[in-house]
Amino acid sequence: MKRPLIIFTAVLFAATLLLVGYLGGRRQNVTTAATMDAPSASTVTARKVLYWYDPMVPAQHFPKPGKSPMGMEMVPKYADGGSAARGVRIDSATVQNLGIRTASVERRVLSSAILVPGTITWNLREASTISARVDAVISKLQVRAPYTKVTAGEPLADLLAPQWNSALAEYYALQQAQSADAKALRSAARERLRVLGxxxxxIRSAHRGSGATITLHAPRAGVVTTLDVREGxxxxxGQTLMTLNGLATVWAEAALPQAAAGSVHSGTPVMVTTDALPGQEFHGRVETLLPDIDSATRTQRARIVLANxxxxxxxxxxxxxxxxxxxGAAVAVVPDDALISTGQQTRLIVADAQGRFHPVAVRIGRSSGGYTEILEGLHGNENxxxxxxxxxxSEASLSGALDRLNDAQLEPAKAGSAHAPATSHAEHAGHTMPMEHTEHPGAKP
Structure with a gap:
């Protein structure tokens, strides 16, 4: 009897010791956890924590800090929309592995060259209309097809006109007159011939010939673009016989978008190239901007005179x-590759000296040569x-940095101007524009 009692007493004593050890260890763990949570409690005193979450799975919420089921360190979500840290911190090794590159905001003069399509047209200032001044019959055509090239003074057509013949006969009859009245009549006859064209x-050609026909000559070198009569x-x-256009100069009519038309004016230098003449350049200047806007293409035409x-x-x-x-003047610019466009706003990721990255909303201007002008949002010395x-x-979106950016109020334009004095990167959150919370598909922190 004594031996079983002794064994039972020993087992009971061992169980008591195990229970005391378990309770003591659990109390020690609770104490340790409370000690570890002490900083968070002080933080809660300053800023109220709504919940803790895993940046990889932000939809899961937890009541206290620690490791998430995925093994990630959880971060707090504050009631004021912020998170544990301002911006996103990435260690230098990760920066190198991800191939993250930065560039400084610089000031440069953006190239303002504008490339637009155009069409070559006739210079209508060099157009001439050949017409009949009197009733006549086309006895012979020297130019028998449109687009025939002619030289200055070349015969175009022979006309048989009774009115011309009578005027010429009167003028020739007075050639030998010596009296003052006859000379006055001869001058009047000469003026009549001039009025008749x-x-x-x-007159000399008709005097040397039979006088029955009058030959019309080309007033300048060019191309007969229209031929409206036939022989006989x-x-x-007043009827038009043909139209003559010169080719010494031509017009190039360029279609300018409305955004570019404001920077073009009379005298703007122009260079024209065409696939039909590779390697050749034609230089000229804008003569005028035509006042009408094409309703279909919303473009304005610029007329350019080119020597030809x-x-x-x-x-x-x-x-x-x-x-x-x-x-224009030098402006603050960033590379085009740095811009993140959400469709509603544009932002940049700015790197500070402490290794953190901050999203900054900006307002952009012109783009040229791979650079874009920054009108608001930066101060000029950022990376x-x-x-x-x-x-x-994407990481900034998960960690809540974009939430702070969304909640920030836009300061006056002069505070966010790209020409203002440089300030620290921590101040960027105060001069950004409202921005939608946007996550980029496919990107991961």
Missing amino acids: LTPAD QRVSA PDGRLSPGMFVTVQLSPAS VVVSGQFLID
Whole structure:
């Protein structure tokens, strides 16, 4: 009896010791956990924590800090919309592995060259209309097809006109007159011939010939663009016989978008190229901006005068027009690759000296040569991320940095101007524009 009792007493004593040890260890763990939570409690005193979450799975909420089921250190979500830290911190090794590159905000003069399509047309200032001044009959056509090239003074057509013949006969009859009245009549006859359209060359030609026909000559070198009569046709006074266009100069009409038309004016230098003449450049200046806007394309035409001594530019030819408005002042610019566009706003990722990355909303201006002008949001001395910024932007969205950016109020334009004095990166949250909370698909922190 004594031996079983002794064994039972020993087992009971051992169980008592195990129970005391378990309770003591659990109490020690609770104490340790409370000690570890002490900083968080002080933080809660300053800023109320709503819940804790895993940045990889922000939809899961936990009542206290620690490791998430995925093994990630959880971060707090505060009632004021902030998180544990301002911005996103990435260690240098990760920065190198992800290939994150930064570039400084710099000031430069953006190239203002504008490339637009254009078309070559006739210079209508060099157009001439050949018409009949009197009723006549086309006895012979020297030019029998449209688009025939002619030289200055070349015969175009022979006309048989009774009215011209009678005026010429009167003028010849008074050639030998010596009296003052006869000389006055001869001057009047000569003026009548001029009014009827006969030049001194026509009068001399008719005097040497039979006088029955008058030959019309080309007033300038060019191309007969229209031929409206045929040989043997009767024409009336004022009727157009043909149209002559010069090719010494041509017009190039460029289609300017409305955004670019404001920087182009009369005298703007222009360079014209065409695929039909590779390697050749034609230089000129804008003569005028035509006042009408094409309702279909919303473009305004610029008329450019180009010298064409060899006739290489033909009307109807398609060309590329490069206009070079006067360059402006230097402005703050960033590489195009640094911009993150959400469709409603544009932002950048700014890197500070402490290794943190901050999203900053900006307002952009012109773009040229791979750079974009920054009108508001930066101060001019920042480093912006140009490679890997989408990964950082996604991490900023998960960690709550974008929430603070969304809640920030936009300060006056002068405070956010790209020309203002430089300030620390920590101040960026105070001069950004409202921004939608946007996560980039496919990116992970």
